[in-house]
Amino acid sequence: MAIVTCGGLCPGLNVVIREIVMSLAFNYEVKEIYGIKWGYKGFYTDTDKNWVRLNPKDVADIHKMGGTILGSSRGGFDGDKILAELTRRGINQVYIVGGDGTHRGIHALSLLAAGRGLGITFAGIPKTIDNDIPLIDYSFGFATSCEVAAQMIDSAYVEATCVINGVG
Numbered sequence: 001m002a003i004v005t006c007g008g009l010c011p012g013l014n015v016v017i018r019e020i021v022m023s024l025a026f027n028y029e030v031k032e033i034y035g036i037k038w039g040y041k042g043f044y045t046d047t048d049k050n051w052v053r054l055n056p057k058d059v060a061d062i063h064k065m066g067g068t069i070l071g072s073s074r075g076g077f078d079g080d081k082i083l084a085e086l087t088r089r090g091i092n093q094v095y096i097v098g099g100d101g102t103h104r105g106i107h108a109l110s111l112l113a114a115g116r117g118l119g120i121t122f123a124g125i126p127k128t129i130d131n132d133i134p135l136i137d138y139s140f141g142f143a144t145s146c147e148v149a150a151q152m153i154d155s156a157y158v159e160a161t162c163v164i165n166g167v168g
Helices: 015-027 040-041 079-089 100-115 141-161
Strands: 002-005 034-036 051-053 093-098 120-127
Touching: 002 015, 002 040, 015 093, 034 040, 040 079, 079 100, 093 100, 100 120
Parallel strands: 002 034, 002 093, 093 120
Antiparallel strands: 034 051
């Protein structure tokens, strides 16, 4: 099994990583779970460093941290190289957390794998602060981004209106 976070950051990424690892380990007794660092390109670049083993002990407290312990990036999608590395390592399930662009990549990977007769399942977990993924009402991260934006707008308004020559 492999887990990767792609695209921009949003609140809750480490919670998702943690819960996937915990569920796979305790509910399904999966012994080998890999976290792929730095998004899609982590599958096939510097693989000795970018493929890290994850277990419940490793992820026990990551839900208290911001960002993603796996790092993230945009771009770097190369379906042929990704499938080659997944096949080489015998990975049959991949959990991919990301936004609309990431999900287009998941679709492309699914088609490539099916076309080659590979038994790899790709599970897309919607994540976006923009809330721009079709077929879902809200993804994690969206409500938090709205709350933070509202706080920033309120602060800018106060600064602009409560001080002579204030700028917000």
